Amino acid sequence: MTLGRISGVFGVKGWVKVHSYTEPRENVITFSTWLVKARGGERRFEVEAGHAQGAGVVAKLRGLDDRELARELIGADIVVERSELPECAPGEYYWTDLEGLEVRTVDGQVLGTVDHLVTHAGHDVLVLKGEPQRLIPFVAGQVIREVDLAAGRIVADWPLDY
DSSP states (O other): OEEEEEEEEEETTTEEEEEEEESSSGGGGGEEEEEEEEETTTEEEEEEEEEEEEEEEEEETTOOOOOHHHHHTTTTTEOOOOGGGGOTTTTTOHHHTTOOEEEEETTTTTEEEEEEEETTTTEEEEEEEEESOOOEEEEEETTEEETTTTEEEEEEEOOOOO
8 A cells, every 4th residue: 555655855864755645644654664666666665763844754764874875766655565554443444445436326326436535625535537527525424325345335425417
């Protein structure tokens, strides 16, 4: 699962700046091993240290001790094995689990398929593929009536013509 991206270098000793996709953002450094997927391939790193820094996070990766070597990783994705992620509480989902699910109205009409999610005005929003593209607020109970991961389906109280 992709948890962030290396966005820059920090200092001269190989620290990297991280744009974290986790909430809170510094959770990305709680994972002891990262698979860093860069243009030139993949490489595993142990996270030696890290902390929140401004709007992002900075991290020190074992074996990366030089600013120029760190610079080569800018733009690389930070990935961890799915098995390392904690289980979700009931009614909570990882975004990646929702991507690809079919979304239907309460009366069974297809609205589209979840392409991705975005955060907007205090809640997440499902972005659906299809014509037309739809944006549906992920508000459990009020809009989202059911999420059935096993069946690959979300039921939403959402008008077909909206």
